[in-house]
Amino acid sequence: MMGFPKGDLKELLIACARAIDEEGSSIATDVMLQELRKLVSVSGEPLQRLGAYMVEGLAARLASYCTTDRVSGCKKPKMKKTSIEERISHMETLHDVCRYFRSGYLSANGAIKEAVRGEDKIHIIDFHITGGSQLVGLIRELSRRKGGPPTVRITGIDDSVPTYAAGSLLEEAGMRLQFVACKYGVALEFHAAAISVEELEGAHLAVIPGEALVVNFNLGLHRIPDDTVSTANHRDRILRLVKSLSPKVVTLVEQELDTNTGPFKQRFMETLDYYAAVFESMDLTLISRGEKREQRDYYGDFFEYINQAPPSDDSTRIGIEQHCLGREVVSIVACEGAERVERHEPFHKWKVRLTMAGFTPSQLNSDLNDRIRKRLQSHNSNYLCDERDGVFYLGWKDRPLVVTSAWH
Structure with missing residues (x-):
């Protein structure tokens, strides 16, 4: 003592x-x-x-x-x-202050935009939609596409930690995205998949042939339990399910630490x-x-x-x-x-999981990532921005904090 x-x-x-x-x-x-x-x-x-x-x-x-x-x-x-409004406000303010979070979203949006270039009908499945803020920027970018914007259908899956906020994040996300789409002239349909990932099956995602499918994992895949929690191993099951849907691109934004x-x-x-x-x-x-x-x-x-x-x-x-x-x-x-809902894994472990599920790496938009790096470092030289082997690492000083990658 x-x-x-x-x-x-x-x-x-x-x-x-x-x-x-x-x-x-x-x-x-x-x-x-x-x-x-x-x-x-x-x-x-x-x-x-x-x-x-x-x-x-x-x-x-x-x-x-x-x-x-x-x-x-x-x-x-x-x-x-907290209320839904407070939850979303806190998250978005955090992403303003810790700019590597939202920069990871921008990098992922760049990969999505490239993957659906020329597609007229797009279906985005977002596994951790929260308030929908990542997709706000994507909708605006799609609205500026030459030849006119595509029609967009979004399937939002609720926060896997509903105890963090009172009420439904899905309803708020849907309203916000509909507002943005209307403002920028994008035809948008929002589908709320109000179901836990433990119960989620392919039928809940309402995939329609002929649509370019995009799947986005935004700081939420680490909250899906794996085989250390349940023999069902929903983390790998969801990845295999997504692969079976043959998406054009899968984007993964995750925190770079190992707490699993x-x-x-x-x-x-x-x-x-x-x-x-x-x-x-x-x-x-x-x-x-x-x-x-x-x-x-x-x-x-x-x-x-x-x-x-x-x-x-x-x-x-x-x-x-x-x-x-x-x-x-x-x-x-x-x-x-x-x-314990927070079960982060570093990128090299996500890479193994995705590869075992049948995914192949896709290239991110290096020009966009370079723009992100220049903007961030113009504000503070301590921001870490490093693209290696097609993967974008963002962080503070010498510590990577967020990693963005794309897969197909």
């Missing part, structure tokens, strides 16, 4: 995680948690803010241990639900390293407190989001950290088994 590193937040977080994993509840872990709570703050420096959510996760993990089976005894911490199958201590260290970079990037890209934020238009220019001034007030930042990033951190740290 006397040997833990007092005052050093990072080292104390690691020591506490190790002690909880090895010892469970003890005098030492109780003392470490008490010490940690003195060092963390949701309005402090990046590591202090991240530490607040890691401590919440550690405390929930410790509280859920039982004497017979510490791992399966873990329970999901209670999360305050490794032991808890490894997962904790990976989470600490990844989210420390995210929280740091937020601070260094926020505008000064006295500067007025520019008017925002979600439906504007393809690159307009990069030029928007992010929010400067603490309440907005705390909101997006709590309702977006904090939820992810707590899930990764506190939960096991089916209760």
Whole structure:
């Protein structure tokens, strides 16, 4: 109990995680948690803010241990639900501040646009549509196509973590996309597939012969359970199902970290390293407190989001950290088994899964990715933008945080 590193937040977080994993509840872990709570703050420096959510996760993990089976005894911490409007607002503000997220969407949209060039009828299946913001830019780009826009049908699949928001994201996404399509003169039909991925079958996707099929996995494939959660292995099942539909292109945007199958201590260290970079990037890209934020238009220019001034007030930042990033951190740290919804995998593991499902890599639009890189780095030279072997890595400093790839 006397040997833990007092005052050093990072080292104390690691020591506490190790002690909880090895010892469970003890005098030492109780003392470490008490010490940690003195060092963390949701309005402090990046590591202090991240530490607040890691401590919440550690405390929930410790509280859920039982004497017979510490791992399966873990329970999901209670999360305050937010409204649909708040959920979408928090997510879109996060993507404004952490520009590598929305840049990943733009890169994926570029691959979709190339794959459906010359097609008159397009069907887009989006497996994590949230508020539909990624498809807003795509609809606008399609509206500018020479010869007129195609007709577009979108099948939206709801957030696989419905407890994160009260109400249906699908209804809101459908209304927003219909509004955008009407504004830009694109004939759009929206179909809401309000069904869990565990129950999803090909018939729910309403694929029609003659339409150019596009499938988009946008920061959601890692939430579909695999064989470590269920023998059904829905993650690989969904990939095989998508392949059987013969899509023109499949786009994958995922966070670049490994929180799925490794032991808890490894997962904790990976989470600490990844989210420390995210929280740091937020601070260094926020505008000064006295500067007025520019008017925002979600439906504007393809690159307009990069030029928007992010929010400067603490309440907005705390909101997006709590309702977006904090939820992810707590899930990764506190939960096991089916209760843990955040199960990220690095790109090399996604590549194996996609290849085993029968997919072949498709090229991204390198010219577009170069434009994205120049725009991002004109705002902050710390942004990482690197295209390797047809895959686009985006991140902060030397840490890749988001990876975009395309497949067929």
